[in-house]
Amino acid sequence: MTHVLVLNKHFVAISVTSWRKAIKLVYLEHADVVDEEYRTYSFKDWFELSQVIREHPAGFVHTPKFRIAIPEVIALKYYEKIRFEEPRLTRKNIYEHYGYRCCYCGKKFSSDKLNIDHVLPRSRGGKTEWNNVVTSCVECNLKKGNKTPHEAGMRLVIPPSKPQRRLKLSLVLNSNVRIPTSWQKFIDNLYWNIELEE
Numbered sequence: 386m387t388h389v390l391v392l393n394k395h396f397v398a399i400s401v402t403s404w405r406k407a408i409k410l411v412y413l414e415h416a417d418v419v420d421e422e423y424r425t426y427s428f429k430d431w432f433e434l435s436q437v438i439r440e441h442p443a444g445f446v447h448t449p450k451f452r453i454a455i456p457e458v459i460a461l462k463y464y465e466k467i468r469f470e471e472p473r474l475t476r477k478n479i480y481e482h483y484g485y486r487c488c489y490c491g492k493k494f495s496s497d498k499l500n501i502d503h504v505l506p507r508s509r510g511g512k513t514e515w516n517n518v519v520t521s522c523v524e525c526n527l528k529k530g531n532k533t534p535h536e537a538g539m540r541l542v543i544p545p546s547k548p549q550r551r552l553k554l555s556l557v558l559n560s561n562v563r564i565p566t567s568w569q570k571f572i573d574n575l576y577w578n579i580e581l582e583e
């Protein structure tokens with residue numbers, strides 16, 4: 386899957402998306418394509434450019450009538466209008482979100498030594514949603530069993546929480562996915578901004 390880096394209107398990296406969604410956002414004029422020289426392209430400009438360039442790092446999407454280059458970076462024009470879906474509740478996303486730590490004892494484990502725990506057990510009506518799932522190590526998991534933390538006399542060192550928007554981006558940056566060179570300056574920009582926020 387080709388990831389497209391999404392910047393907000395101030396050119397700060399905020400997420401990644403699929404090329405399909407990226408092209409759709411540009412087509413709907415919610416975003417512009419951004420090149421390495423910080424130039425921006427509307428859908429029309431990008432479409433025209435796509436017909437004349439021979440090569441493009443991310444390749445092209447072909448339809449019977451035309452082709453369009455897959456953007457590597459897009460910038461949202463009206464950030465507040467775009468909603469990003471919450472990261473899916475997959476095992477990997479949950480582990481990543483809690484930093485591979487057991488939420489009960491706070492220690493770090495490899496993924497094969499971690500379990501997913503429903504804070505309010507499923508048998509008691511606990512739902513599988515971000516605010517009710519945490520990671521736990523084998524030992525803490527055995528101790529907790531089918532009880533609530535209170536009943537088991539346990540405390541959550543790391544409380545359950547919903548991931549921030551940046552999770553998806555950090556997931557990609559920390560994975561083995563090849564990071565396009567065109568992303569680099571925007572990612573440097575991102576770290577710089579995070580430091581400023583602290």
Ligand SMILES: [Zn+2]
Nearest residue numbers: 487490522525
């Ligand atoms: Zn533990």
